[in-house]
Amino acid sequence: MEENKNIENQDDEIINEDIVAEKQTQNQENAKENHKQEAHDCKSKRHIGRHKDDKALEEAKAQLEEQKVQFAELNDKHIRLFSEFDNYKKRTAKEKVEMLATASEGVIKDILPVFDDFERAIQNMEKNGNEADIQGVTLIFNKLKTILKAKGLEEIEAMEADFNTDEHEALTMIPAPDESKKNKVLDVIQKGYKLNGKVIRYARVVVGA
Numbered sequence: 557m558e559e560n561k562n563i564e565n566q567d568d569e570i571i572n573e574d575i576v577a578e579k580q581t582q583n584q585e586n587a588k589e590n591h592k593q594e595a596h597d598c599k600s601k602r603h604i605g606r607h608k609d610d611k612a613l614e615e616a617k618a619q620l621e622e623q624k625v626q627f628a629e630l631n632d633k634h635i636r637l638f639s640e641f642d643n644y645k646k647r648t649a650k651e652k653v654e655m656l657a658t659a660s661e662g663v664i665k666d667i668l669p670v671f672d673d674f675e676r677a678i679q680n681m682e683k684n685g686n687e688a689d690i691q692g693v694t695l696i697f698n699k700l701k702t703i704l705k706a707k708g709l710e711e712i713e714a715m716e717a718d719f720n721t722d723e724h725e726a727l728t729m730i731p732a733p734d735e736s737k738k739n740k741v742l743d744v745i746q747k748g749y750k751l752n753g754k755v756i757r758y759a760r761v762v763v764g765a
Contacts, residue, residue: 660707660751661751661754661756664704664707664709664749664751664756665756665757667700667704668749668757671700671701671704672746672747674693674696674697674700675697677693678690678693678694678697681693707751708751708752708753709749709750709751710749710750710751711747711748711749712724712747712748712749712750712755712758712759714741714744714747714748714759714761715741715743715744716740716741716742717740717741718739718740718741719739719740719741719761719763722755723748723750723755723758723759724741724748724758724759724760724761724763725748725758725759725760725761726761726762726763727745727760727761727762728762728763729762729763729764729765730742730762730763730764730765731764731765732764732765733764737764738764738765739763739764739765740763740764741759741761741762741763741764742761742762742763742764743761743762744759744760744761744762745760745761745762746759746760747759748760
């Protein structure tokens with residue numbers, strides 16, 4: 557009887573040991589599976605992380621390129637604005653200089669007919685007047701001429717010069733006496749003048765054809 561009990565106890569112990577061993581094996585397998593799952597999850601996370609990093613890097617590159625384009629556009633606008641402003645300053649400075657140089661243009665143009673009358677009077681006096689009168693008027697005329705010259709007035713050279721539409725106004729054309737006189741100024745009807753390089757009255761001339 558006791559022997560049978562011992563055998564049963566031994567069988568129970570063996571069964572218990574088998575159960576324990578089976579549980580240990582199961583636990584080990586579960587642990588392996590969990591480890592594999594954790595490794596897979598970790599790998600997946602790393603993959604997702606790399607994907608996110610790559611995406612973020614691409615977005616950063618795209619933003620950088622966009623900023624480069626915007627910078628280039630702004631720089632181009634700045635250069636053009638600076639150039640336009642510089643041209644504006646130069647243009648206004650030039651206009652100011654020209655305005656100062658020709659400020660007396662209106663007054664001098666009004667004086668020119670008197671200037672012409674002086675010359676004609678002197679020419680007539682040289683023909684009919686006495687020497688004292690000629691010298692007196694010539695002195696006054698030369699004084700006026702010097703003042704106007706100091707203001708920038710200069711006579712346009714026309715007689716026997718090549719006809720130039722920038723300085724001459726042809727009142728008539730006559731046959732040239734020879735080939736060398738063609739397109740030359742043969743006579744000056746009214747003198748022309750410049751004020752500081754600007755034509756304020758064209759020379760009225762006769763041109764050889």
